[in-house]
Amino acid sequence: MTKYKLEYLWLDGYTPVPNLRGKTQIKEFDTYPALDELPMWGFDGSSTKQAEGRSSDCVLKPVSMFPDSTRKNGVLVMCEVMMPDGETPHPSNGRATILDDPGAWFGFEQEYFFYKDGRPIGFPDRGFPAPQGPYYTGVGYSNVGNIARQIVEEHLDLCLDAGINHEGINAEVAKGQWEFQIFGKGSKKAADEMWVARYLLQRLTEKYGIDIEYHCKPLGDTDWNGSGMHANFSTTYLREVGGKAYFEQLMTAFEDAREDHIAVYGPDNHLRLTGLHETQSIHSFSYGVADRGASIRVPHSFVKNDYRGYLEDRRPNSQGDPYQIASRILKTVASVPTS
Known part of the structure; x- marks a missing residue:
């Protein structure tokens, strides 16, 4: 034993x-x-x-x-x-009652900040570092410091050891901001893996004396980037059949359900979804091919493949509950007839 x-x-x-x-x-x-x-x-x-x-x-x-x-x-x-x-x-x-479907695939892009002593790591004691620009996918001490990469690499290994379908990491737009991606088949499976990945990250940073800040706009009313959790999604029908007419009906359904989506896409999203800096206004809905400022970004590959594949909902924020986000997306998709 x-x-x-x-x-x-x-x-x-x-x-x-x-x-x-x-x-x-x-x-x-x-x-x-x-x-x-x-x-x-x-x-x-x-x-x-x-x-x-x-x-x-x-x-x-x-x-x-x-x-x-x-x-x-x-x-x-x-x-x-x-x-x-x-x-x-x-x-x-909330997990017990959400919609679930093993044919519904979700890829979550979790953004977050490393925080120490009330500020993102790499920020000076007063004021701000150099403006955003070199930090996204950056390399070198002046861009990413000496601790963050060590943590994200350790976190990646912990997730892979756990069998979590971790798909990648990168430094993000703001200083001290990073992202990891989790993919899963089924609402519950994808969300379980995201929550466990979050747990592993928070537990890991205990030994470094660093906190994880998930708030979607931790630096307030500034030009510094907010944090999202973009939700890439597809269903069996969307991958295998799709079609322009179905896609347009789907986008109409998403527009009609805008308030229902925003209600579960994370608190304080009005601070992040301002219509500036590659976000659509929280009060509007839009979609566009490769448009990072749209509510739904449509990949070029989706259009080229006769409107089949996956779509990216850019509105969920970094504090959102992946159980509720996946379920709300699936509910809207399920409202559109497939025949």
């Missing part, structure tokens, strides 16, 4: 943005455990805004698992939060 360190992860009850929580349980197994062998586990919901003190029990239900290469016999266990009966999803459990 081997003792495994099971790190149970879940989303708490904070709004509008939940926090990741985690605690470790030690269990013995003959071999590396399967998901259905992992037990449910209780926790004090009164400490996570998910219960009151007089009735504080909540239950964690394992829903996906990943190897944890930072620990001997370590396992990362993504969980849904359930009521004490272990069967009823907790009101904060």
Whole structure:
């Protein structure tokens, strides 16, 4: 028998943005455990805004698992939060009720800032560094410093070790800002992997004394870049059939559902979606081929392939919940008839 360190992860009850929580349980197994062998586990919901003190029990239900290469016999266990009966999803459990479809593919582009002492790393104690320009995909100490690349490379390895479908990294437009990309087939799978990737990044930066800032406009009303989480998406029909007429109907459906999308695309998005700096206004909807300022960017390859392939929704922000973003996109796509 081997003792495994099971790190149970879940989303708490904070709004509008939940926090990741985690605690470790030690269990013995003959071999590396399967998901259905992992037990449910209780926790004090009164400490996570998910219960009151007089009735504080909540239950964690394992829903996906990943190897944890930072620990001997370590396992990362993504969980849904359930009521004490272990069967009823907790009101904060948004994963349990989202639309899901293994034929729906999602690629999330997670932007974020490294922060230390209340400022992005690389910023001087007062004022600002040189203007944006050389930082995006930059190289060299003056552009990316001496710690950020080390962290993102370590994070990349941790994700790959965990079996997360991590697809790439790059320095972003603002100083101290970076991005990683996660791809998954199915709303729940893609979002599970994004949440676990976020957890691994935040846990990794503990040893460097650095925080991850996910706010979509942490530098406020300035010309410094905000952070998004662009959502690339496709469905089986969009990849295999598509067509211009279907695409135009789909864009009409997205325009009609604009407010519903914005409602789940992350808080404070009005600070980021200003209509400037390659964003469409939060109050408008547009689409265009290779247009980084549109709500939906249409790749050249999509048009050349008879309107088949994937599309990019550029409106979700860096604090958005990927469960809700993927589900909202899928709901709008499902509203358009395919015959």
